[in-house]
Amino acid sequence: MVFKFFKKSFSSISKSSSILGRKLRGLFQRKIDEDLLEELEEILYEADLGVSTATEIVDKIRENAKKNPKQSSEDLLAEIKTDLLEIIQTNIPNEEAIKIEEGPEIILIVGVNGSGKTTSVAKLAKHYHKQGKKVLLAAADTFRAAAVEQLDRWAKTLDIDIIKGVTEADPSSVVFDAVTAGKARGCDVVLVDTAGRLHTKQDLMQELQKIRRTCKKVIPSAPHKTLLVLDSTIGQNAIDQAKTFHKHTPMNGLILTKMDGTAKGGVVISIVRELGLPISYLGSGEGIDDLAPFDAESFIDGLLAGD
Ligand SMILES: Nc1nc2c(ncn2[C@@H]2O[C@H](COP(=O)(O)OP(=O)(O)O)[C@@H](O)[C@H]2O)c(=O)[nH]1
Numbered sequence: 001m002v003f004k005f006f007k008k009s010f011s012s013i014s015k016s017s018s019i020l021g022r023k024l025r026g027l028f029q030r031k032i033d034e035d036l037l038e039e040l041e042e043i044l045y046e047a048d049l050g051v052s053t054a055t056e057i058v059d060k061i062r063e064n065a066k067k068n069p070k071q072s073s074e075d076l077l078a079e080i081k082t083d084l085l086e087i088i089q090t091n092i093p094n095e096e097a098i099k100i101e102e103g104p105e106i107i108l109i110v111g112v113n114g115s116g117k118t119t120s121v122a123k124l125a126k127h128y129h130k131q132g133k134k135v136l137l138a139a140a141d142t143f144r145a146a147a148v149e150q151l152d153r154w155a156k157t158l159d160i161d162i163i164k165g166v167t168e169a170d171p172s173s174v175v176f177d178a179v180t181a182g183k184a185r186g187c188d189v190v191l192v193d194t195a196g197r198l199h200t201k202q203d204l205m206q207e208l209q210k211i212r213r214t215c216k217k218v219i220p221s222a223p224h225k226t227l228l229v230l231d232s233t234i235g236q237n238a239i240d241q242a243k244t245f246h247k248h249t250p251m252n253g254l255i256l257t258k259m260d261g262t263a264k265g266g267v268v269i270s271i272v273r274e275l276g277l278p279i280s281y282l283g284s285g286e287g288i289d290d291l292a293p294f295d296a297e298s299f300i301d302g303l304l305a306g307d
């Protein structure tokens with residue numbers, strides 16, 4: 001089941017990102033010289049892999065070409081794959097196992113407007129539901145009636161319980177009710193959808209802190225996870241966004257959305273390098289099943305795929 005769900009996401013990621021794979025295969029038909037290395041750097045840079053990664057890969061290919069000038073295109077791609085995997089593995093900390101001592105696991109989903117929070121909450125709800133977990137949704141984006149309705153529609157489609165507040169209710173009061181209900185009803189997971197835009201950035205950050213404090217009033221160890229949703233199509237700007245959030249609220253992981261719509265899948269590598277945060281999930285479409293847990297090797301295979 002999980003595999004099927006994963007495979008679907010993976011194929012759409014590879015479709016969008018194979019531009020990089022195709023360009024590299026085209027390039028590696030030629031002899032490796034300084035011109036080619038310069039073009040290689042540009043291609044890697046265009047894919048949003050970031051300057052450090054692009055430079056490192058070019059340097060390695062140059063060194064290896066000196067020792068072994070007759071490498072095939074596939075050899076060179078394998079070398080790049082190894083380098084990218086190493087970058088991911090050395091920069092991503094292992095996700096800490098969370099000990100839930102009482103009540104449900106509380107997961108806050110945060111990010112700017114339009115990044116894909118509500119959609120990701122729905123996708124995660126299905127993901128957990130399929131694992132047999134009892135899920136409760138909290139519609140804490142009370143600033144827009146449409147946001148509550150959007151989550152409510154997903155809840156109905158998925159037949160999952162939801163706690164809503166009235167429009168413009170204090171988001172923290174919705175969270176309080178949801179965490180309390182989650183505990184009372186014996187839920188395994190409470191997924192909290194939050195607002196992305198308040199009047200100022202400062203407001204947004206204070207609101208998130210208030211939501212965290214509210215969770216603790218009901219379950220002292222909560223929230224157990226705060227996941228930041230980033231739209232991968234905005235490329236390097238995602239890094240600045242993540243830094244701002246992380247400065248104010250500690251993040252446990254990232255959900256990168258819209259991987260289906262970006263030719264800049266390489267931004268994942270930049271993000272990993274700059275932030276050192278685990279990538280928990282990749283979103284690859286608007287559908288409920290278009291979410292997959294991040295797997296470094298499959299991701300890189302998709303990024304470098306040739307067709
Ligand atoms: N193509 C694509 N669209 C997505 C993905 N995730 C979300 N969206 C779309 O992005 C838009 C904003 O999503 P929404 O969940 O409402 O964002 P929010 O404002 O952060 O809650 C909607 O039209 C979603 O269908 C994704 O992974 N791929």
Ligand SMILES: [Mg+2]
Nearest residue numbers: 117118141147
């Ligand atoms: Mg939303």
